[in-house]
Amino acid sequence: MLNRLIAPPTRPLGRVDLPTAQVSELPNGARLHVMAHSAQPVVRLQILLPAGRWYDSSPGTSLLTARALLEGTTTRTARQIAEEVAFYGASLECEQGFDRATLTLYCLTRHLGQLLPVVQDVLLNATFPELEVEQLKTRTIQNIRVERQKTSYLAAERFSQNLYGAKHPYGQVFDEHSFQQLTADDLRRYYRQAYSLAKAEILLCGDVTDAQVAAVVASLSIPAQTEQTPSGLYSSPADTATTDYVKVPNSLQASLRLGRLWPNASYPDTHGLQVLVKVLGGYFGSRLMKNIREDKGLTYGIYASISHREHASSCIIGSDVNATNAQLAINEIHRELHTLQEALIPEEELETVRNYILGKFLNELGTIFEQADKYRHIIALGLPSTFYQDFLAEVESISPKRLLELGQVYLTPQLFTEVVAGP
Numbered sequence: 285m286l287n288r289l290i291a292p293p294t295r296p297l298g299r300v301d302l303p304t305a306q307v308s309e310l311p312n313g314a315r316l317h318v319m320a321h322s323a324q325p326v327v328r329l330q331i332l333l334p335a336g337r338w339y340d341s342s343p344g345t346s347l348l349t350a351r352a353l354l355e356g357t358t359t360r361t362a363r364q365i366a367e368e369v370a371f372y373g374a375s376l377e378c379e380q381g382f383d384r385a386t387l388t389l390y391c392l393t394r395h396l397g398q399l400l401p402v403v404q405d406v407l408l409n410a411t412f413p414e415l416e417v418e419q420l421k422t423r424t425i426q427n428i429r430v431e432r433q434k435t436s437y438l439a440a441e442r443f444s445q446n447l448y449g450a451k452h453p454y455g456q457v458f459d460e461h462s463f464q465q466l467t468a469d470d471l472r473r474y475y476r477q478a479y480s481l482a483k484a485e486i487l488l489c490g491d492v493t494d495a496q497v498a499a500v501v502a503s504l505s506i507p508a509q510t511e512q513t514p515s516g517l518y519s520s521p522a523d524t525a526t527t528d529y530v531k532v533p534n535s536l537q538a539s540l541r542l543g544r545l546w547p548n549a550s551y552p553d554t555h556g557l558q559v560l561v562k563v564l565g566g567y568f569g570s571r572l573m574k575n576i577r578e579d580k581g582l583t584y585g586i587y588a589s590i591s592h593r594e595h596a597s598s599c600i601i602g603s604d605v606n607a608t609n610a611q612l613a614i615n616e617i618h619r620e621l622h623t624l625q626e627a628l629i630p631e632e633e634l635e636t637v638r639n640y641i642l643g644k645f646l647n648e649l650g651t652i653f654e655q656a657d658k659y660r661h662i663i664a665l666g667l668p669s670t671f672y673q674d675f676l677a678e679v680e681s682i683s684p685k686r687l688l689e690l691g692q693v694y695l696t697p698q699l700f701t702e703v704v705a706g707p
Contacts, residue, residue, distance in 0.1 A: 302672060303655055305487075310505045313482040318497055319489040319659065321652035325393045327490035328653055329403065329500065332664070335385035335478035338453045338595060342470070344463040346478070348420060349471045350380035353387070353479075355416040357409040360402070362416060368402055376402065382454055383594040384664070385478070393491040400503040407479060408506055412471040421464060428458050435539035436604055438530045439705035443541035446526045447598060447701045454596060481506050485663055489656040525698060530705035538610040538706030542617060543600035544699050549592040549665045553690060555678035557590065557599075559637060560687050560694070563629055564588045564620060565601060567640050571620045572601070580616060582609045592665060599694075607706040614702065621700075624691035628684040641679050645672075 305317040340346050354376065355362045369376045374391035376399070387406065391399050431437040441457050448455030481504060488500055525544065547554060565572035565588025572586045586603035605613045648654050662671055 302649070302658055303652070305659055308501075310481070310486075310501060312505055312507055314484040314486055314504065316486045316488065316497075316501065316504075317659070317663065318492065319487070319652060319656050320492050321489065321655075322491045323652065325491050327391060327393050327396050327488070327492055327496075328656070329389040329396070330487040330656075330660070331387045331403075331407070331481075331504070332384045332485040332487070332660070333387070333479055333481075334383075334483050335474075336381045336383040337456070338383050339478055340453060340456075341474055341477075342462065342466070343456055343459050344466060345470060345474045346385065347380045348417070348424070348463070348466055349412075349474050349478070350378045350385045351420050351424065352412050352417050352471055353378040353406060353410050353475075355420070356411050356413050357405045358411055359405055359409060362413075365402060365406070369399065372399060374399055376406075378406075393493075393496070396492070396496050397499055400499060404503045404506065407481065407504075410475055410479075412468045412475065414468045417466075417468045417471060421466065425460055425463065428460070435530075435532050435535055435537050435705040436602075438532060439539035439541045439703050440602075442528055442530050442705065443543065443600070443701065443703040446528055446703060447543060447545065448596065452596075454593065485660075487656055487660055487663075489652050525701050527702045528704075530703065532705055532707060535705075535707045536607055537604055538607040538704055540603050540605065540610065540613060540617075541600060541703045542602075542614070542700045543598050544694075544701060546590055546597040546599045546694075548597045549667055549671075555675045556682050556686060556690050557694065558675070559634075559641065559679055559682055560624065560690050561588050561590055561599060562641060563633070563637050563687070564624060564695075567637070567644075569636065569640075571623070572603075572617065575620060576603065576605075576613055576616050580612070582606070582613045582616075586613075594664060601700075610704050610706055614704075618697040621691075621695045621697045624695050625688070628688055631684065634684055634687070638679055642676065645676065 303319050303321065305319045308316050308318075310316055335346055335349065337346050354365055357365070360368070365376070372391055372395040374389060374395060376387075376389050378385060378387045387403070389399060389403055432441075445455045445457055450456065486500070486504060488497065547557065551557075562570070564570060565586060567573075570588070572588060576582050576586050577584065583603045583605045586601070588599065588601045591598050591600060601617060603613060649658070658672060661667070662669065668674075
């Protein structure tokens with residue numbers, strides 16, 4: 285009979301090899317990365333463009349441009365684009381990120397050829413109709429007004445502003461007045477600059493044939509625009525620890541954000557730091573969860589995570605608590621940070637964290653799209669092709685002594701920026 289009180293044995297993960305992408309350069313300078321996998325008759329085409337918040341010509345331009353990209357072209361209205369995509373049971377959307385904008389097409393393999401002209405049309409001939417742009421502005425402003433009634437949104441917004449600085453692209457908060465002043469002409473100008481394929485990374489993955497790859501190459505070998513990529517609103521991160529409070533009248537809840545600037549993903553200790561932060565607050569059995577949720581009952585959840593972006597990285601601790609318990613929760617977070625600077629992590633706890641990290645990593649490789657996401661991370665951050673193999677090796681070999689040394693360098697509470705949003 286199975287004894288459910290005894291955990292099943294664990295086994296070494298062994299070597300994990302991500303699929304190798306075939307990389308080629310298009311005549312216009314774009315790079316095409318192809319990851320073929322025939323398990324399912326589906327395909328994903330992603331076009332990564334230097335058009336994220338980092339490249340804003342003025343605050344909000346990249347956000348509104350991405351949201352308005354599918355609102356019409358010189359040959360198709362927004363409705364015609366939507367109907368053509370829906371006819372083939374496909375999905376086409378554009379998202380703005382901190383560094384890049386991403387146009388993503390999901391479709392059945394047999395329909396890729398019929399949908400490539402739509403993708404090309406959007407990239408080459410978007411018109412940004414005035415009426416649709418004004419409607420998007422109104423909806424965006426209304427949505428953010430609703431979000432700003434939440435302590436979690438306000439805490440995250442102020443935290444980013446204080447951590448990076450008000451003028452840094454990652455730290456700029458949404459300015460309703462400036463956003464309202466944007467015009468369709470502003471978006472067209474930005475589109476001509478930032479949506480040129482000359483600096484694009486194109487990722488094609490799924491059940492694709494050589495003929496379909498050739499069709500993608502033919503469709504996306506669009507001549508590069510003559511205008512230069514926008515220079516953006518660059519500023520160095522603030523890199524000074526601050527403590528701040530955002531007052532939210534009548535709120536029963538307080539949202540906490542604590543964190544600091546962090547070494548980038550190419551830093552030699554980056555894999556060890558991932559393990560350290562996982563111990564702190566990166567899974568349900570983490571120290572922050574056991575202390576602040578399980579022992580003290582101050583929250584439903586608390587996390588610690590590392591965010592790597594192309595131009596800066598950060599470590600963030602976040603939670604929502606009863607407003608009367610905010611300071612107690614912060615004190616306990618400080619206590620856990622100090623503990624990781626003062627005492628070795630027990631081998632049993634470290635083994636649990638290792639198993640969690642390795643198991644989660646394997647779980648994130650279940651489909652070709654998830655594997656392509658890992659590859660995309662490497663491309664976007666300019667990391668070596670062995671990044672994930674190195675990560676797994678470090679997870680399996682890192683010692684409690686090395687984690688203690690890392691904690692003493694990086695987890696000093698006085699170096700953390702703190703924000704509380706509450707009554």
